[in-house]
């Protein structure tokens with residue numbers, strides 16, 4: 624696997640389109656295929672640490688497998704009313720067929 628200045632290559636686009644949620648080995652992170660876009664986020668739910676790799680993606684949201692809450696994949700915000708910090712998102716870059724993630728955390732835009 625290639626690394627360059629904080630970016631790690633995680634998987635190919637075809638695999639992500641097929642699987643929808645891919646675990647990134649060695650980092651507790653996920654890449655998600657979300658309505659034609661690639662999103663990278665932490666794997667542990669920020670509410671009570673459920674494994675979000677077991678969740679599901681619908682209509683731009685990642686649904687936690689443990690509770691009824693879900694996260695907006697644009698900014699990580701949890702469903703209104705749930706006491707939780709937002710889901711951490713990470714910058715994504717695509718070169719050819721390969722997906723890269725920058726390990727530095729992105730701050731939500733609001």
Ligand code: FES
Pocket residue numbers: 668669670671672673687688689690691692693
């Ligand atoms: S553990 Fe994910 S919403 Fe509660």
